Amino acid sequence: GPYASSKFALEAMSDALRLEVYDDGIKVILIEPGSIDTPIWNKAKSKVEELQSEIPQPLRDHYQPLMTQMKQVTSESASHALPVGRVVDVVVHALTVSNPRPRYVVGASARTAALLKRLLPNRLFDAIILRKLRRG
DSSP: OHHHHHHHHHHHHHHHHHHHTGGGTOOOOEEEEOSBSSTHHHHHHHHHHHHHHHSOHHHHHHHHHHHHHHHHHHHHHHHTOBOHHHHHHHHHHHHHSSSOOSEEEESHHHHHHHHHHHHSOHHHHHHHHHHHHHOO
């Protein structure tokens, strides 16, 4: 939740800033990467393990299946993560073309998620995410 909301806030801020500085000739570009090979995956796994050891037993029992599945999803995402160079290439491109797009989605997983979120009704998209989280 906190990670997703920070990304959503960044998207909204970028959209607003792009309009605010348009007349000044400043182009605001949003780079939206999918799973990228960075330390975030190990940090996420460590955070889940930390939470598992710190929360009271009743909460641990309730959230254990979700935490176990989150570790699995994190491992899967890490195993399919793109090299950082893919994002660097997109950033360089966006900074060097004369008329950059307002946003660049990097990686198949990010493009697929963006497309599904745009095309599917919210409840169907939610069901797909919940199914992924509950399959363990």
